[in-house]
Amino acid sequence: MALSKDIYKAFEDVVGAENICDDPVIMPAYHSAELGAVILPKNTAEVQAIVKLCNKYKLQFRAVCTGWTGMFPKGIIYLDMRRMNHIVEINEKNMYAVVEPYVISAQLQAELMKRGLHLNMKGAGANCSAMLRGHGHLDQTTSGDDRNQLAIEWVTPEGDIVRLGSLGSSDEWFCGDGPGPSLRSLINSAVPPGVTPGVFTKSAVKLYHWPGPPSFPIEGESPLYTMSEIPANMMVRYFSFPSVEKMWEAELKIGESEISFELMGFNVSMVAANITTSNEEETEVFERLNKAVQGPGFMVIIAGNSPEDFEYKKRVLQQIVSDADGKSLEAVEDPRIEGILLCQCIRISASIRETFRNGGAFNSIPIMGQRDLTIKWAIGAGKAKEPLIEKGLIVDDGGAFFGWGVEQGHLGKTEIFCKFDPSNLEAKAAVEGWQKEQSTRAFKERYFANLLMGQTEEIGPALSNYHLWWQKFTEAIDPNGVSPGGGALV
């Protein structure tokens, strides 16, 4: 859906001829969507000017960072944020970093490690935007999601620049809630339609202490990277448990005792994906590991701030695991495997292998809630995968789920997915059927499955009619309806 010459020219005047393109030939690279145009703004002023033009010409727009996933209505203006890729500030004293949208997490993390700092990176991986919120492997210790986003610079759907949190009253980025306006609930919509209207142009990310080395001592050649030495104050283990209750008991105690650096409720299928370098090898390793575990499990990374602290944490871990009848997976005790997991799970490049390598696609149901209950729901969803596995429609991962606790507590994220070959239409239909059925079951059993697109009317009444408020909000801030919902930040 091409733009008229005049409108195209108006956008071109803002960003320059090189930074706007509506040639249909590039569209397959942009989710095969029929976009109005792809525009590459360079700074907040350009974003603002583009948004104002969108309002003037009643054109819908959506901002996108790496654009791993996405749905784009016909004719929409795609703001590819690639050129906004600067780290504005790393404030070591106040422990925050201010970034533009297209700084990827791997870049920010590497800069931070040099300074003894770290961030909560979303589990999707280091290849994604460091600025956009999400849940990740460090959630147990750092919390996830919007807790890690501090002040934000936001171009509203009408093109006003709003500075949220402490930025609203000063030039300081340290707080998302004030002094100054906190519109956290509005800009971080965790519930459907799940996307913030307008464009984030800068955001402060909360930082944490990094107990590891300033850079990872990696050796080997791709895809066989491991660590040349395991830092003396770090350890990775995978424990399996005889029951969900026992696993949950251990997970909670680890949270309460604050000993873990990272607790990631991987299943062994994900461990296998991470430590292998091909699909064939992964199948074989999964079968071996699956025999070695006694039930559900998780991976823990312990990092000591001193030799004494490290010893203490290891001893506490041992006690907790033994109280819960946990068993360490021997394969992970091998320093080579330990090294691979440290690379994969701290520098987080795990998710591509875990999801896409096998068949090329995966459909997932993530749910938030009390971990032991959501895990039980996920076991049901795993059982429902069995007929699909038997028919060879989806990858046999033992029906497994994964997830992690958030903020050392009871709450957490539990997720289960089916991996399949999307060119197999029977498999695709079966997986979509499974996803619908199990999401509906989750909702009926009062779990919050936050990717239930299009069910706002159903979910709304269960959540204080938030959907009606949401509608009022968006009408107020987006009177021209140029910033549509329908994407997802998580």
Added chain:
Amino acid sequence: MALEDYRGDMEMCCRCSACKFIPMQRVKGLQYANVCPSIAKYNYHAYSGGGRLNIAAAMLKNGFNYTDKLLDIVYNCQMCGACGVSCNYAMDMEVLEPINEFRLKCVEDGQTNPALEKVINSLRKQGTMITGARGKRGDWAAGLNLKDATKEKVDVLYHAGCLTSYDKDMQKLAKATVKILQKAGVNFGIAGNAETCCGGRAYQMGYKEDFLNQAKKNMAMIKKAGIKTVVTGCADGYQAFKVLYDKYDLKGDLEVLHISEYIDKLIKDGKLKPRKKVDISVTYHDPCRLGRLGEPWIHWEGKKVPGDRFVFDPPKVYRRGTHGVYEPPRDVLKSIPGIKLTEMTRIKEYSWCCGAGGGVNESNPGFAKWTAQERIEEAGSTGAEAIVTACPWCEKNFSETIKESGGSLKVYDIVELVEKAI
């Protein structure tokens, strides 16, 4: 294999953007995280490895619609293969092969680039990729009294390559090589005026037939002369003889070595001793076609096993850039007294291209230099006085870029430093 044969690979692309960056574990900061010159310069996702696959897959499905923009995308790619390495860190799928097939198809369909056409015309007429080449190919060896490998029995054929043979500024590399081989007492020869282009750069540009012609000519000469070992002076030549000839079943049992590998062997066998001190701090640039694309070809034919995952019968072993020539040039540099070697951020399989490959040097010199400039800055950031490479095309592109930008970094081919040390 044709583009259609990679349909499954292209459809596997999950659009994760990993192919724009060096593997995540290797990212050392904000700077030098990019690995693909094309997306780094042109920004639209279409210019990335993944974007190229998305477009090619869509065209296979919906028909080929050649527009100026499409050709701009196709030809502004150094065919450096970095995207494939980063992708294959996580995924089992071919990336560079379909990108390459797409370019071959463009040329086959007559959708060529005028600057590249000019180069290919020169190849067809004069057997060289150097347009307007003057003199004869073997002129550089005048007065050196070298053996003619097409007539005399030699252990090694030294293939100098087009740029080194014809470019007056680059002939020093051939002369340095000769000195080194003579010093080590190697029974070697050259083909002189009978040498012809390896065809590798024509292949990168998309001209498969011209490449095959050159390959056949070279192999016929080699067979006739009974040559068992070829040592190439440039990385393009190395990849052509070693990998591409093998890919098209033309290589036979010919042993192919790059000069850096051969010197390394001579040093390790005690036949060559770099004794003189060369006081200089350097950093080493891995040429794409000696490094990740110099990995041996793996012959494979098979079918996807029907079912839930992307596995094949027989199992497919991917070329992930791991088995390129990485250590020999480094070992050679380390063996020279006085040289201090410091590594850049992007090295070995995830090295940043010099910019001169894939025809970009000829079709878009500005982009080639832009790419070189980024590497020059990265080299400078190590504190090194010089960047050392192992390919004349890299050296030329770096030197010209430094000359234009007024930088002070020195540029050497590895043979120049060895020559100083013996």
